[in-house]
Amino acid sequence: MSTTGSDTDGADPFWREVERLRAAGVVGHSGRLREVFDYLAQRGPDAGSATQAEIAQDVFRQAEPDAEDATVRVYIHRLRKKLEDHYRTHPPQPGAPMLEIPSGIYALQLAGAEQEQSGAEQVSTHFAAPSGSAGSRALPRSWLAFAALALLAAFLGGLLLSRASAPVPNALWQPLIESDRPVLLVLGDYYLFGEIDPVRPEEGRLIRDFRVNSAEDLLRMQEADPARFGMAEDVGLNYLPFQTAFALEQVAPLLAASQKDVRVIAASELTSSMLSSHDVVYIGLLSGMGLLEEIAFAGSTLRIGDSYDEIVDRETGQIWTSDEARRLASPAFYRDYAYVARLRAPGGALVMVVASERITGLRGVGAIVAAQDIGRELSGPAAAPAFEALFQVTGQQGADLSDRLILARARQ
Incomplete structure (x- = not known):
């Protein structure tokens, strides 16, 4: 690919940055990725978006490019990531030029340069809801971020306001209340x-x-x-299941009674080092536990099935499977399963798990762990330093209708 012509004008910020990236080997000194970069650079900073067919013909020598061939899209994506990774690891000085390939555009541009509005430009911040999700309207990312922050702010505000009238925690929570560690409230995210x-x-x-x-x-x-x-x-x-809010509503007053610091984080943010300084309360689906999954089930007689819709007894082979997925859309009754555990993790953290296979169990498990009579229901196992329990939650179209204890054991 030729690099002669206007791209030799080192006085222009665009060409100066093009030559700097070439010299630094950011896009390689040869190969297809370098050829794609040189092609887009040669078009200049004010060129419109090239078409997939143009790049296929001029760079990849495809005389009649197949519209379904992903080669051009893959290389453009790789080039975009190369540029983003370079500037992230080598931040430029304020005001220094940066090059980018905006999402949905096949053009090399100075970052921050004005662009014509296009449908492709809007896609970078506007997505349709995924298939099978609740609702089909597209939401801007800024609103999604605002909604998440508003949920956490409302929870923390409610936690502070509820401390004066917080209920007495049941026996399930007493070890956490008596601990001198701050609490990480970990929410299962995706x-x-x-x-x-x-x-x-x-x-x-x-x-x-x-x-x-x-x-x-x-x-x-x-x-x-x-x-x-x-x-x-x-x-x-990242997203949180909406039903997490129902469990939070029940657990927040219990944590308020501890009169200690409570920090809310996503499960994807949890690190092993945090377990050496904090106790942990996990709320969410079994599939969203992340790091905590291995910790929670390491000393358990139970394990999670491959689809996360099953809990399997290692000793007997019995399987408890949620059938919510098959029956949620109909008025039929179905069974979901909630898992509650207390254990000591490596690093000394006391870990409370309030989880479920599907969303119906997540709606109902908060009331289960907050009930004053849960200590009597669990009897001996809850008195052990570590225990686990399994509850069957009967549901209908997402609503939790009833629950019953089906297993409770002391554990390692």
Whole structure:
């Protein structure tokens, strides 16, 4: 790819930064990625977006490019990530030029330069709800972030206001109340990534893939399977199941009675080092536990099934499976299962787990752990330093109708 012509004008910030990146080897000194970079640079800072067909013909020498061929999209994505990673690890001085390839555009531009409004530009902040999610309206990322912050702010405000009239915690919570450690309230969250086709940006969508739980996981999947993940983008989004709020409503007053510091974090933010200085209360689905999953079930006679819809007894082989997924849309009754445990983690943290297989159990488990008579219901096991219990929650279209204890054991 030629680099002669206007891109030799070192006085212009655009060309100066192009030459700096070339000299630093940010996009390599040869190969297809460098050729794509040189092609976009040669078009200049004011060029409009190239088409997929133009890049396929001029760079990849495809005389009749296949519209379904993802090669161009994959290389554009890789180049975009190369630039983003470089500026993240080598932050420029204030006012220094930066180059970017905006989402949905096949053009190299100075960061912050004015761009024409387009549907593709809007896709970077506007996604349709994923298939199977509650609701189909697209929500701007700024509103999603605001909603999450508002939920946490409301919870923390309610926690402070409720301290004066907080109920007496039941026996389940007494070891946590008596501990001299601060509390981490850990909420089970899920990583989302975007899939954006620059040719059809209006079809952009958010995806939850259980194999991809972080931006680092996404990069690994892109390297391993570029055809499948070539259009994937880290959009900085995680989500919490709405039903977490029902469990929070019940647990917050119990934590208020402790009169100690409570910090709210997502499960994806929890690190092993935090367990050496804090106690932990986890609220969420079993599938959202992250680091806590291995810790919680290491000394248990139970384990989580492969789909997270099952809890399996290691000793007897009995399986308790939620059938919510098959019956949620109909008025039929179904069974979900909630898991409650107290244990001591490596590092000394006292860990309370308030979790469930599906959302119906998550709605009902808060009331279960807050009930004053739960100590009598669990009897001996709850008096042990570590225990676990399993509750069957009967539901109908997402509502929790009744519950009953089906297993309670002391554990390691």
